[in-house]
Amino acid sequence: DGGITQSPKYLFRKEGQNVTLSCEQNLNHDAMYWYRQDPGQGLRLIYYSQIVNDFQKGDIAEGYSVSREKKESFPLTVTSAQKNPTAFYLCASSLPGQLNTEAFFGQGTRLTVV
Amino acid sequence: QQQVKQSPQSLIVQKGGISIINCAYENTAFDYFPWYQQFPGKGPALLIAIRPDVSEKKEGRFTISFNKSAKQFSLHIMDSQPGDSATYFCAASLSGYSTLTFGKGTMLLVSP
Numbered sequence: 001d002g003g004i005t006q007s008p009k010y011l012f013r014k015e016g017q018n019v020t021l022s023c024e025q026n027l028n029h030d031a032m033y034w035y036r037q038d039p040g041q042g043l044r045l046i047y048y049s050q051i052v053n054d055f056q057k058g059d060i061a062e063g064y065s066v067s068r069e070k071k072e073s074f075p076l077t078v079t080s081a082q083k084n085p086t087a088f089y090l091c092a093s094s095l096p097g098q099l100n101t102e103a104f105f106g107q108g109t110r111l112t113v114v
Numbered sequence: 115q116q117q118v119k120q121s122p123q124s125l126i127v128q129k130g131g132i133s134i135i136n137c138a139y140e141n142t143a144f145d146y147f148p149w150y151q152q153f154p155g156k157g158p159a160l161l162i163a164i165r166p167d168v169s170e171k172k173e174g175r176f177t178i179s180f181n182k183s184a185k186q187f188s189l190h191i192m193d194s195q196p197g198d199s200a201t202y203f204c205a206a207s208l209s210g211y212s213t214l215t216f217g218k219g220t221m222l223l224v225s226p
Contacts, residue, residue: 042120
């Protein structure tokens with residue numbers, strides 16, 4: 001089965017801790033994305049990567065970091081600099097440069113600060 | 115600056131009725147307009163999409179209407195069913211540059 005796997009599904013973070021959210025895809029997609037979802041705010045882009053070893057900041061990158069060492073993997077680290085990290089985090093992938101730029105989403109990770 | 119404005123925020127429709135969700139965009143260079151459906155605790159999934167060379171696209175009970183001059187597009191759900199209860203997001207992007215800009219979402223409840 002092809003798809004995007006996010007783990008863990010639920011994550012709890014203490015104040016001042018860094019946490020890393022995993023995202024793996026076996027769709028052979030070049031582009032991968034991280035979105036943050038808050039109630040009533042829609043999906044806001046954190047980071048995206050269109051090719052291995054390259055990534056760009058999205059609209060709300062402050063307090064987050066990413067890496068793209070492999071085509072299949074795009075982990076997101078929520079650092080202690082992110083002051084309000086409690087949210088639902090969604091990873092997505094797509095084939096850029098095609099007429100059909102459908103983005104496929106994972107099932108999300110819900111992060112809560114305790 | 116919000117580039118895609120979506121309304122209403124929430125919508126209650128009776129079973130069998132028509133659900134209508136509207137979106138307006140600002141960037142005239144956008145040329146791909148998808149709608150995503152999201153159930154609670156799940157990731158969004160593509161429902162239907164349109165490009166500006168057509169004014170309407172229908173897939174089953176779901177129709178997108180597109181008005182290029184007004185920079186607006188809308189989702190119509192005919193014969194709405196309780197199973198359609200979900201949050202719907204409109205989005206827009208540029209071909210070849212695939213970052214999607216999303217609206218804030220509409221929570222649809224179809225009452226039995």
